[in-house]
């Protein structure tokens with residue numbers, strides 16, 4: 001059996017997210033500069049591996065073979081592992097997971113992760129049409145079955161089975177906009193009310209515009225290294241406790257089963273908790289994939305923060321605010337930050353690093369947090385990825401917690 | 402230098418829609434665009450809505466396939482999808498329709514179950530026209546209906562949509 005090394009995130013850098021007047025290439029350079037500035041002790045020559053999370057550069061910016069291009073833009077030579085990951089909306093966290101595995105197994109000593117997506121252009125209907133091929137293009141996409149209709153139907157079924165309300169959905173946006181208003185990198189930095197969410201333009205009933213995350217440009221980068229070298233770069237490493245992924249054989253509507261139960265996430269969460277010998281009660285904060293308000297409600301349930309069907313009540317009672325049972329999306333989530341597909345999972349890890357270092361504004365600081373998780377999903381919620389981060393190394397976890 | 406005229410590269414007046422934005426399979430029986438589930442489209446043209454069932458393990462597939470993912474069997478038969486099904490979920494796409502069907506938006510998108518899903522039936526998505534979100538409820542009976550996809554040019558392909566019974 002391979003001895004798994006302890007792995008830390010020792011550097012994190014991000015661009016402003018939004019409708020950026022910047023090209024894909026500019027975004028990569030901005031995020032690279034931000035992470036290099038964050039780790040002044042790092043010599044670029046130390047970096048031996050590069051993992052790029054990018055969902056659809058070949059559709060949105062017509063560029064393929066993007067990982068070598070990123071290496072060139074950042075001035076790094078890769079001698080161990082270079083890879084680009086594509087699992088749609090979760091491409092970013094997948095890149096982190098493979099970087100973690102490379103460092104943990106000793107294949108890499110210092111690995112860089114870059115998540116990037118440029119989605120906005122003058123040709124928005126064409127850009128949006130590119131999202132349709134995330135599902136089964138010829139058998140679902142062809143019916144207009146893209147993300148908003150899918151999550152609208154998830155909401156409809158959740159309301160039908162559990163009595164969840166549009167107001168409860170709106171409360172998710174209200175919470176995340178409160179934290180987003182305190183995140184200078186977020187696309188939307190304005191607080192909203194329940195009335196404002198309910199009154200916004202209908203996208204796909206029951207989901208309004210404010211129930212949906214946006215089309216966004218942005219990039220984010222991390223530096224990962226092993227226990228042996230972490231202190232060379234930082235006094236405040238954030239440790240990667242582990243990561244899980246789960247996907248069932250389900251890409252087309254016929255294989256989805258019941259829309260209001262995300263069995264894959266339930267299984268992934270169970271794997272993570274048993275791997276780390278922790279329970280949902282041990283989690284202090286969670287960056288979860290709120291691509292739509294309804295998603296966060298299902299995530300409370302499937303991650304075990306509350307009982308199945310009680311996600312609506314959980315937000316209504318304020319349990320997912322800082323100071324509640326678990327702080328969910330203290331960074332503002334996808335709803336506030338926007339959702340540049342390949343960058344989102346990396347942005348979630350960036351938020352964990354900033355939280356553990358205490359480098360966030362007080363109103364969104366989860367004081368005393370020891371364990372945080374990030375959940376990144378992809379497609380029609382078939383593929384679920386969770387990473388766990390901590391101020392403790394994995395081997396010290398049990399004594400400390 | 403003053404008399405120098407810059408070289409110009411003149412591009413076409415219009416750049417045609419990227420063919421990748423055409424969402425339907427080409428539905429060709431032969432040639433490089435051929436599909437080995439051509440029988441599915443041929444049946445649609447004849448007014449029948451069919452899919453494959455594995456003779457070895459009994460699994461019903463949708464979309465129709467050429468190898469059963471359940472048992473690797475290649476011995477598949479074509480079966481007809483029942484005419485009437487039940488509306489499992491639906492919404493109406495009001496913003497962000499794919500560019501190729503933008504002119505038809507807003508339209509209802511539904512998921513319906515035909516037969517005894519999941520054991521012995523299928524769950525499929527489909528468009529619904531001439532009906533709005535407010536007119537429908539979960540559990541409504543629906544039927545599938547064959548439609549013709551006309552264009553680009555002379556090309557005609559076949560697809561289905563749902564109608565309320």
Ligand SMILES: [Zn+2]
Pocket residue numbers: 455456457458459460469470471472473474
């Ligand atoms: Zn079979």
